[in-house]
């Protein structure tokens with residue numbers, strides 16, 4: 001019945017029977033009838049064809065039927081009756097149309113069950129046969145089916161499409177319908193898939209973009225959305241697979257052409273219905289995914305905002321941290337300053353192996369004081385105590401020594417200049433402290449290696465905030481000539497020192513080699529040492545007769561502020577400080593000795609000037625002081641390692657060395673201490689004077705009259721006032737030389753010493769010209785003798801038969817051994833910076849500004865004072881020193897070795913120790929007083 005609904009079959013049949021009865025049959029688009037879009041067309045067909053058919057049938061006088069009879073529930077018998085009547089009419093016509101055509105329902109085969117005869121009623125109108133009611137119901141049915149895509153309407157349409165088709169055509173039509181259907185479904189699914197993919201991708205991007213900054217909740221949400229999206233994808237996947245299987249089924253159906261077409265059509269309807277539901281579900285899922293995405297987007301926006309706020313606070317914290325760091329550095333250096341800018345450490349070398357029975361000149365040592373066994377004037381045993389910032393005994397390790405000076409190294413990285421030098425007689429252990437023993441082991445590494453290794457370590461620790469460049473130069477000063485020990489040509493070229501360098505490099509023509517590892521430093525020092533050895537002769541161990549200086553230049557750039565920090569550190573192994581009679585040496589030895597003497601004297605003078613805060617500091621008097629200028633005085637920090645040999649035979653040099661060191665230590669303690677101590681000393685002096693007067697009055701003995709020191713001393717030895725003085729003297733520890741008596745009979749010597757201590761002139765050097773500096777009894781005596789003028793400093797190897805120092809004869813051998821233990825192949829010393837490279841780098845300004853145009857050779861410029869040279873090295877500009885003012889200094893009395901007697905010096909003359917076998921200068925007993933500058 002449904003096959004007749006479109007009316008096409010009916011119309012076509014009628015036109016066959018009575019051509020032209022239905023002039024226009026609405027046909028075609030059978031493919032589209034199955035689609036909801038084609039539903040309207042079907043309805044049109046339905047109306048047009050059925051109406052035309054019924055009108056034509058009525059005109060022919062044949063029994064007709066109602067349009068609704070074609071519907072389910074309609075009176076199909078009337079339709080059947082109409083068809084049978086038409087058939088009868090057709091047969092009548094085919095038989096020639098003889099007579100009157102009569103139709104009797106009875107003539108129809110049984111089964112139709114209709115026995116009603118019809119006569120043709122042409123008057124019956126189409127309108128009356130197609131009631132309003134049925135039309136409405138049809139329309140509503142259609143619209144419902146279109147709306148809901150109901151199976152029934154789809155079935156009707158398919159049936160309509162197939163009704164007039166021949167049996168053999170049906171499989172083809174159904175196949176075509178299935179193809180169309182699956183194509184349509186596939187395209188819709190593809191669209192949905194695409195949509196879901198885009199959504200999933202957007203979610204993924206958004207999840208990736210924020211993944212780092214996601215909070216946990218956001219992650220959860222994103223996960224939720226992702227799950228939804230993936231479930232949607234899964235659904236689509238399921239969908240497509242089910243479509244695939246259904247499609248297969250449909251194709252199977254195609255092959256099973258014997259099956260009832262209507263049943264297959266119904267199957268299709270069910271399938272289409274299922275797809276529709278799936279699509280609805282997908283739409284739903286997409287909708288909820290969109291909502292989730294929106295929520296997620298909002299959450300992300302909120303998170304990004306919070307993150308921004310968090311970043312802001314972090315940035316603030318970081319800049320605060322920088323400030324604290326800066327503050328910390330300042331405080332650290334202030335602590336260092338409080339400790340004193342010039343520090344003196346004393347180190348006692350151990351006896352050489354096999355010297356266990358040798359008499360030691362060292363009586364006692366504690367953390368800060370060393371007491372030396374000496375002799376009083378009357379030949380009796382006495383002790384002399386010296387106080388320093390630190391005293392290291394023979395058993396102290398290299399690491400322990402370094403740990404005490406480590407803070408200074410840190411100062412270099414903070415933009416300060418540091419000078420560490422080793423002072424002492426030949427063989428006292430200077431090289432051991434600065435470099436290490438001949439056979440170098442890790443424990444034996446000296447200050448040089450450890451300092452650089454520490455610089456590397458700290459610079460590495462700070463690399464997040466400051467980027468450091470560390471470079472080294474290695475120079476030697478021999479006979480007042482500066483040589484580059486890192487030069488490829490062996491350092492024969494004479495170099496000039498420029499003291500107005502803006503980049504802190506005073507010897508610009510010397511190689512400046514960047515270093516970043518301790519092994520680099522070891523390699524460089526091996527080269528330097530080799531170059532130094534080249535100049536040695538069998539009788540001349542160069543290391544004892546020249547000053548060697550390893551200079552470390554540090555430039556740091558603050559990564560936050562861009563500020564530049566510059567610091568430099570001089571690590572100096574000085575030439576041996578011992579002196580011998582000028583008459584004992586001639587020729588080159590004499591020349592060497594004069595130069596060493598001159599430079600060490602100049603060093604003492606500079607330190608004295610710095611101590612007295614003199615406006616003029618005589619840096620120009622030697623190459624050594626010129627070289628160290630930036631690192632001596634002002635903000636620079638200086639550390640002197642004073643070395644002594646323990647052998648009693650070396651007592652003279654030991655005392656001489658310790659006196660020099662003690663005076664440097666006095667400098668370190670500075671003016672504040674001087675002022676305090678001066679008050680105490682003044683008070684004590686008054687007490688002594690009154691006691692002396694009281695004694696003289698009481699005893700009436702000419703010996704005890706004021707002015708008779710012998711008398712006064714013997715009485716004062718047990719005076720309570722003296723005890724008081726003693727306790728006070730402990731306060732001024734490092735400024736006091738105390739000679740303790742070993743027995744009660746030596747009180748006089750003791751008192752003499754004390755008297756010396758309370759003599760105001762002893763304190764004068766800190767605030768007065770050096771002519772009166774550091775003058776004490778010994779000084780006066782030695783000056784009176786005039787001996788020191790004739791003394792020059794030379795290495796006196798034969799003077800120390802037992803010293804474990806480098807023997808002249810084996811010096812070369814030891815050096816070679818030393819190097820061999822470090823560099824198997826010296827040509828591999830510069831793995832990255834070959835000697836050639838170094839030569840091309842001679843200007844040395846790899847990372848530093850080239851300020852050579854502003855530099856001037858030291859000898860051509862006036863000496864800068866200590867204040868101007870102490871400008872802090874922290875600057876934001878490479879031209880930080882551009883504003884450095886040079887104060888014109890009043891020309892001071894020229895000093896030279898030729899007029900050595902007038903050179904103010906901290907260096908005591910050891911003559912007093914040498915002149916007497918007991919170590920006591922006989923001049924002391926002459927009662928002469930030295931009024932000059934030196935001892």
Ligand SMILES: Nc1ncnc2c1ncn2[C@@H]1O[C@H](COP(=O)(O)OP(=O)(O)OP(=O)(O)O)[C@@H](O)[C@H]1O
Nearest residue numbers: 349426427428429430431432437543544576804805
């Ligand atoms: N603290 C110490 N512990 C062990 N051995 C030491 C110590 N100090 C020095 N020595 C040894 O004493 C010897 C002499 O030391 P060193 O060469 O360092 O003296 P120096 O003052 O540098 O002499 P020079 O002025 O000739 O260079 C070396 O063999 C050295 O290893």
